[in-house]
Amino acid sequence: MTVQRDLQPIERMDVALVERYWPELYKRNIPLVVTGAMDDWVALRDWTPDFFAELLTGMEHPLRATDDEGEYAFVNHVKRTIIVSDYIRALGSERLQGTRRPFFGNIPIQDPDIAHWFTSLMNDFSFPDVAPERIGDEVRLWIGAQGQKSTVHNDSNHGFNAQVYGRKRFRLWSPDQHPYIYAVRISDDTWVSPVDWQQPNFEEYPKFAQAEGAEVILEPGEMLYIPAFWWHAARSESVAINANIWIFTPDIGKWIQ
Ligand SMILES: O=C(O)CCC(=O)C(=O)O
Numbered sequence: 001m002t003v004q005r006d007l008q009p010i011e012r013m014d015v016a017l018v019e020r021y022w023p024e025l026y027k028r029n030i031p032l033v034v035t036g037a038m039d040d041w042v043a044l045r046d047w048t049p050d051f052f053a054e055l056l057t058g059m060e061h062p063l064r065a066t067d068d069e070g071e072y073a074f075v076n077h078v079k080r081t082i083i084v085s086d087y088i089r090a091l092g093s094e095r096l097q098g099t100r101r102p103f104f105g106n107i108p109i110q111d112p113d114i115a116h117w118f119t120s121l122m123n124d125f126s127f128p129d130v131a132p133e134r135i136g137d138e139v140r141l142w143i144g145a146q147g148q149k150s151t152v153h154n155d156s157n158h159g160f161n162a163q164v165y166g167r168k169r170f171r172l173w174s175p176d177q178h179p180y181i182y183a184v185r186i187s188d189d190t191w192v193s194p195v196d197w198q199q200p201n202f203e204e205y206p207k208f209a210q211a212e213g214a215e216v217i218l219e220p221g222e223m224l225y226i227p228a229f230w231w232h233a234a235r236s237e238s239v240a241i242n243a244n245i246w247i248f249t250p251d252i253g254k255w256i257q
Pocket residue numbers: 105142149150155159160161226232233234235242244
């Protein structure tokens with residue numbers, strides 16, 4: 001039987017050290033669990049499913065029809081418009097047999113088309129003060145049910161993903177693990193893997209067994225630093241609310257293979 005390599009833990013570091021030693025950490029190019037960065041976040045106290053169900057009353061939004069990103073990318077490329085507050089209220093309920101929910105995730109809350117829904121939240125969080133050379137950033141909101149999962153992909157920017165509510169499992173692989181990931185390019189700058197990283201089919205993807213990954217389950221108040229081009233995937237272990245920031249710097253190009 002093929003067995004996956006052991007997963008490595010991810011180093012933890014207080015935000016004060018992350019901010020102080022950022023240039024060195026940046027050069028090291030490894031993920032970190034950043035602690036203490038959310039101690040003052042109003043979001044950590046206030047953001048719950050009920051809070052968002054109330055805040056987003058009246059919002060309708062087109063979403064992927066499945067909260068399994070692998071299924072969306074490779075099987076069922078469909079979106080449908082949902083009433084967001086109904087979706088949020090149903091997050092804790094059982095899924096109907098054999099069905100998946102949509103996913104109110106990857107929501108660009110500064111996008112002018114929807115920003116008015118989120119104006120009152122903008123002082124509820126602040127991400128670490130790093131990357132002074134940044135040429136832009138983007139904050140996104142993710143509210144999903146237990147079992148929501150993203151597929152293995154990478155981003156051409158640095159990311160900090162903050163666990164605001166519930167728990168989320170993150171698996172990461174360094175860029176040099178690319179030969180074992182089977183990533184395919186599905187758009188200009190999006191590379192994703194068809195491998196189900198939680199239940200890999202080693203007959204179809206035998207090299208995935210050699211991939212050396214690291215894993216953490218983020219608890220509320222913890223934040224994960226994902227360096228640019230690190231392969232990563234996530235799964236909600238409970239109803240989960242996350243906010244993340246993508247930081248763009250001039251030195252990052254595109255992933256090219
Ligand atoms: O939460 C997820 O499902 C994916 C998060 C992610 O890809 C990111 O933070 O860059």
